[in-house]
Amino acid sequence: MVAISTGVRNALSSLQSVQSQSQVAQQHLATGRKVNSAVDNAVNYFTAAGLNDRSSQLSGLLDGMSNAVQTINAASKGIDGITKLVQSLQSTLKQAQADAATNRPTKSGTALTAAGDKNGALSVKDVVLNKALGGAAAVTADYTANPQVAGDLGGNFGANTALSISATDSTGNVTSFVSTSLTATSTVRDLVNEVNKSGIATASVDDTGKLVVTGTGSGTLKVGLGTGSGAATALSNAQSATLNSNATIGLALTDASAGISASSNSTVRSNLVKQFNDLRDQVDQMAKDAGFNGTNLLDGNKLSVVFNEKTGSAQNKMDVQGQTVTSANLGIQQMSNGASAGKTNIQDDTSLQAASDGLTSALSSLRGMASTFGSNLSVVQARQDFTKSMIDTLSTGADNLVNADQNQEAATLLALQTRQQLSQTSLSLSNQADQGILRLF
Structure with a gap:
């Protein structure tokens, strides 16, 4: 066994310590972490691992x-x-x-007679509009003196005259309108007004004296005019296929029951x-x-x-x-x-x-x-x-618990390197001191 002097031993110990610390600092710089295993700091290591696991x-x-x-x-x-x-x-x-114009049910009736305008002052259309629904007995105004009273349609209407209008859509739903305000003295103009009030159909008289009825919808339209001893009977007759008085106003009897359909599709x-x-x-x-x-x-x-x-x-x-x-x-x-x-x-x-x-x-x-x-x-x-x-x-x-401060670690390593150089110099000086004994020989 070789004996080492105290000075050399102290210098060597210091150099080993510096070397060990340098290795730690180098590891911190290389990994970027100050805690690389549970040995370094068990609490920080496992806490950071848990945080990183949840983050992942x-x-x-x-x-x-x-x-x-x-x-x-x-x-x-x-x-x-x-x-x-x-x-x-x-x-x-x-x-x-x-x-909608081409698929509306429309019926143009037969021409209503224009006789009755004695002075010829009215158009055919106006003559027809002024005609009374009932017969001669129903016309109370002086026809001879007043050409605006244009005769009558000769209908057998009494006090109760009903107008029935209904429309049926494609699903079978029926919309109806009933008017019982017409009487024998009501005119074609009154009839047209009642139809137009219905919301189901519109009516007018054309220049040839024909009553034209058009549905406001595309469904089958039924129009009937009837008379009776009471409103209920008049309505029943208006809706009947045979008892209605449609012929009086130029419409077909079936218009009250079978109805009027659109002649063509749009x-x-x-x-x-x-x-x-x-x-x-x-x-x-x-x-x-x-x-x-x-x-x-x-x-x-x-x-x-x-x-x-x-x-x-x-x-x-x-x-x-x-x-x-x-x-x-x-x-x-x-x-x-x-x-x-x-x-x-x-x-x-x-x-x-x-x-x-x-x-x-x-x-x-x-x-x-x-x-x-x-x-x-x-x-x-x-x-x-x-x-x-x-x-x-x-x-x-997690990083705050285990990551190293790169600036601090770099400064530490630099200081350790300086200490290492000084320790090496100290070791050299200690060896030179030990060699001084050789000068005696």
């Missing part, structure tokens, strides 16, 4: 939230597109409703059938294409979004239940160019109005769905932002 789990949940945001966005954009299609369907219906409306049905089909197609990553909220799928890393009852998640969006579920029927079961008859005004109301309801339903998805999206986005903040907080907290 939350980072995994962010992917699910991101997918959820895109899934809800896809459904919302689908609703926006479907809403525009429904609005286009409304425009198509309005075009159909605007073209060509404009017929041409809109395909356009409407094509738009309706696109509603279904767009709903099917509104999915993201295999989940389609407009096809009835359910979306589950997990917000925290826990399990069981402690897990926080939100379920977004989708709805099956189809034209049928929205109450939008196919269009047909005539009566057809389960379809909207484009030639029928009542059916078109029902379809228009249905489209309004469909838009209301779509707005409700859009509002619900918008609320769900706000929740997911808020949780997404919160989770990102939590990840930053957890990571920062």
